[in-house]
Amino acid sequence: MTDILGRLATIVASRADAAAGESHTAALLQKGRGKIAQKVGEEAVETVIAAVAEDRAALIGESADLLYHLSVLWFDAGLTPGDIDAELARREGMSGIEEKRSRED
Numbered sequence: 001m002t003d004i005l006g007r008l009a010t011i012v013a014s015r016a017d018a019a020a021g022e023s024h025t026a027a028l029l030q031k032g033r034g035k036i037a038q039k040v041g042e043e044a045v046e047t048v049i050a051a052v053a054e055d056r057a058a059l060i061g062e063s064a065d066l067l068y069h070l071s072v073l074w075f076d077a078g079l080t081p082g083d084i085d086a087e088l089a090r091r092e093g094m095s096g097i098e099e100k101r102s103r104e105d
Helices: 002-015 024-031 033-052 056-076 081-091 096-104
Strands: none
Touching: 002 024, 002 056, 002 081, 024 033, 024 056, 033 056, 056 081
């Protein structure tokens, strides 16, 4: 999965400076983090709806949309898939309860 997220991050970065009329990525970035975050939320809800409906094709499509918009948000925030990989690696082998407790300190 990291390979595709890395390629997606590269594509997002390459389109960041394009004209808004030529690139959905550039248009989102020009609208700012609030709008990008709103799109991430919308796609998350649509992903949940597809999951609850047990619509496999829609779940795949909405998941891809969610990951794309999340990649745009990460780019805007100066994050990379490597940053997320590092956090997941830190949590690996830790129970969910233990991990949540570690954030409460």
